[in-house]
Amino acid sequence: MILPASALPVELPPAFLGVARSATGKLWRDRLDARGAALALAITQRYQVPEMLARVLAGRDVGIDEVLDFLDPTIRKLMPDPHTVTAMETAAKRIADAAMRGEKVAIFGDYDVDGATSAALLAWHLRHCGLDPLIHIPDRIFEGYGPNVDAVRALAAKGATLLVTVDCGTTSIEPLAEARKLGLSVVVIDHHQTGDELPEVDALVNPNRPDDLSGLGHLAAVGLVLITLVAVNRELRRRGFWSAELPEPDLLGMLHHVALGTVADVAPLIGLNRAFVAKGLIAMRRRDHVGHTALMDVARLNGPPEAWHLGFMLGPRINAGGRIGRADLGVRLLLEGDVSEAARIAAELDRLNSERRVIEQAAEAQAEAEALASLGLEDKGAVIVTAAEGWHPGIVGLVASRLKEKFARPAFAIALEPGGIGTGSGRSISGVDLGKAVRQALKDRILMKGGGHAMAAGVTLRKEKLAEFRAFMESALAEDVANSRHENELFIDGAVSARAVTVEFANTLNRAGPFGAGNPEPVIALPAHQLVYADEVGQAHLRVRFKSGDGAIVNGIAFRSVGQKLGHALTQNRGQLLHVAGSLAVDRYQGSERVQFRVLDVAVPDPGPTVIR
8 A cells, every 4th residue: 555645744743642841841742643644554454463563663664565574574585695795705705715724813802792792703603614713802991992003913923814803993094004014814894984094904894884885884793793704604605615524604593692782782773683683582582502591690581581681681791891890701701602601701790780880870970960060050052071080981981871861962971091081982862973073073183082973982082172072062063962952752652541551462562673773662651640659669760650540550660760850750740640651561570471661751631631542
């Protein structure tokens, strides 16, 4: 069913449930305009799916003929020919050469989850080919991001003849020139935005380089490593490398690595990424990988893992090694075959993650105070730039992320070292390209080092340049931030009553998952429900309970809401009717399942009748 372009109006619908300004200052919008509502109806009629699922699909621009493929994304259908990626053929041949000759290969990865999973996936494959690769994950504090000259020299001294960088290397001009000078072949597998100059290497596999037309720029590095290994397998097959004694490795059996790295790197869950994560979650549920199972056990994840578990429970523990511990712990866990040793490494990562939380909370409180003082009572300023001595460089990205969430504008947190050098991270809001601004600041010599992508960036600068950097960011981003913050809207997929909020209903909506960046979790509204309970639980969360007019109850939680606008609105309206917006999650405990409503926003209803849409 194709709707004629002029058949339906496309102007924005009125405020959903009449909420023009919610407790958090948002305008509620129906995610579907008239055209979207017609598409949802057509999906319901053709595929006999529940109406709310059809609304969710239509709200994510799933075409009428794309529904079945969206509900069951398959890698077979979505996997491109690897050679569509620029320099992929050269990279695959060089890695295949190393396998055929039994060369010493060095893998240089980033210290985050995407880097750890990328390095582990490549190392697993090379080991299967009979090689014993060297793996180097740089220390965040002493080495910083990406290849460095000293590390390259050390790897060459250990006999490496091929250096493969994963999730880094695109902007490492000098270190990779040193590698070539030392006689190493270099293959870069990366997804970060490029600068004006590209490194001189044997092959730069990066779908975000200017001359790449593959359309795969949304992939995380680990997804790109998988596609590279598909090309390597094919090249080795052509050369007759595989045999009954040495069978071709099952790359799809390693999708748990790809799922974890993709979600943790906040890559958009569209196209091939959705298939990677959907199938990777199935692999993780089998609990047949020693490292992943140990990680799930230490995170006390007993039920089947979902995408948000990877981002909020498993990823942070892998990251903790790179943030405040040994940078290679994550890779070691993912490559470990011994159950007891994997449990030991996972326990150490769990301990480091708890330590990281304490350090982060202290820095976060200090950064929030500085941000509030900077913005003033008028809440003026497009960008937040906070800096302090004593902050751990490993947690500045997390602090920046919290500031961005709290103040709804791009934010930087910078750790100042005794020598007067600051190392920091920035996080952006939708519609504001932070990486582009940082690269310009680097070009203008305000920064010593800098790079990133639209939503996140890293910077290194001298303390005396802080004020200039602040002024530059304010000037560069003010217009985009103003436009983005003006569109402070919450899009609602539909409304139901508490009685409809069941495990079955949540599972129905989850058919449109996995959810994350690029495929937002459905937001459901409960119109005019009475808040019958609200009390603090855990670390600044509120446990809540809402009752509909027919007496049905739904249990919920408002995460990190205490002391925030949402928390104030909930605690001040106990016993009152509220419009509530949130997402659904299935909570599994001791073998039983129950649905939990995760509150995102509330609004006091206007007097008068409320219609469930």
